[in-house]
Amino acid sequence: MRLPRARPLPGEPPSAPARLAGIEMHATTRADFIMRGVLAAGAAYGLGAVSPFVSRALAQGTQYAPPEQAGKSDVEILNFALTLEYLEAEYYKRALSAVSMRGEVRELVKEIYDNEAAHIDFLTGAIKTFGGKPGRVPTVTFPFGSESAFLELAQTFEDTGTMAYNAAGPLLESKAVLNNAGQIAQVEGRHAGAIRWLRGHNVTDGALEGVLSFQEVVERVDPFIVDSPRSFQEAKPESGL
Amino acid sequence: MLASVTAACGQQDKVFPNTVAPGAEENNQVGGGTVFGEGDVGVVNFALLLEYFEADFYDALNKTDFFSGKIKDFLRTVEENEREHLEILRELSKQQAGGTVQKPETKFNFTSRKQALAITVFVENTGPGAYLGQAPRIQSADVLAGALAIHTIEARQAAALNMMVGRKASPDGPMARPFTIEESLKRTEGMLISTPVVK
Secondary structure, three states: OOOOOOOOOOOOOOOHHHHHHHHHHHHOOOOOHHHHHHHHHHHHHOHHHOOHHHHHHHHHHOOOOOHHHOOOOHHHHHHHHHHHHHHHHHHHHHHHHHOOOOHHHHHHHHHHHHHHHHHHHHHHHHHHHOOOOOOOOOOEOOOOOOHHHHHHHHHHHHHHHHHHHHHHHHHOOOHHHHHHHHHHHHHHHHHHHHHHHHHOOOOOOOOOOOOOOHHHHHHHHHHHEOOOOHHHHHHOHHHOO | OHHHHHHHHHOOOOOOOOOOOOOOHHHHOEOOEOOOOOHHHHHHHHHHHHHHHHHHHHHHHOOOOOOOHHHHHHHHHHHHHHHHHHHHHHHHHHHOOOOOEOOOOEOOOOOOHHHHHHHHHHHHOHHHHHHHHHHHHOOOHHHHHHHHHHHHHHHHHHHHHHHHOOOOOOOOOOOOOOOOHHHHHHOOOOOEOOOOOEO
């Protein structure tokens, strides 16, 4: 099955004006002298003077905090992640009985399911620690068919999870939470890499992980959630936020 | 195990398994001195050293004829990714006032397909832990975003290699293990043969 593709996959740099506009926006909120220094070299000598690698890094650096997600509290971010983890865990749990899989795929799916279930427990505990209320378990629906279709959607979920955690990283206030979010992000990235390898797909789409805004994450996974939690509804484009 | 994960949530700064204390400065100490520089300068220089090492590693590995087909293609892509990380970090490091870590000397000895693949699995599982260990020390949001963007690429590569040798994708379980600088460098012993120099 195919998901609607919201926009070009990460890795494609935005146009130079968009990039500069992003930096402008940033300069008002954060002092990031090192990256700004690289950018200044580009501004002075033209973006072509900056190595293509660095301009790609810059393009991504400017993307990580779209306006609608700045200002979210750590608890809100963790709750958003919790919904994703619920979705993933349930996907693998059902797939283990609904999909006929090769041995090595089944082994991986069991491993991934255990990890996602542990992430749910972790996030639930962390949200409570910060005085928040963990979001409810969403009702989900998946189209199950062949192993190959299952792996394709699994890749979408894992890629989405990896990019969502990466986007959230710099927004987190607590360094302890950042540390833990990084631990989870790495495990999501490992799932994505393993699934892609077993599918015979590229393990990476370029040398830098992309990031997804909350809205982009919701667009990718909302078709599988019957009753979206409030954090997801708020991130939908039609909500006007 | 899960019960202990949640039970550990009682205190915000002492969270969960596999963590190093965020910002712990011993993280940045090698042989009793701050070799790589203070703060973000140190993080970038440490990451740059690691990428020099990895780029050299894959250059040497891809000169052997142990691999073919899908694995060969994969290893070439990994080398390209590592070179790109190297370029980014070299540019960043040059912009810093605190000096740049110099290209280290490396030595690799690949004797068979099996041995080479085993070393590659070990080396590639070092990168993600090394980046993860640095993330909470980073002050600049942009440098953090860059480090995170490299971190999960290293993680993807490590997991694919783990699949090739029948390991778990995430051998440390649901919460990946961060490595300190010391631990990371220890994993390069015998291959990274010069001590880090910043100038």
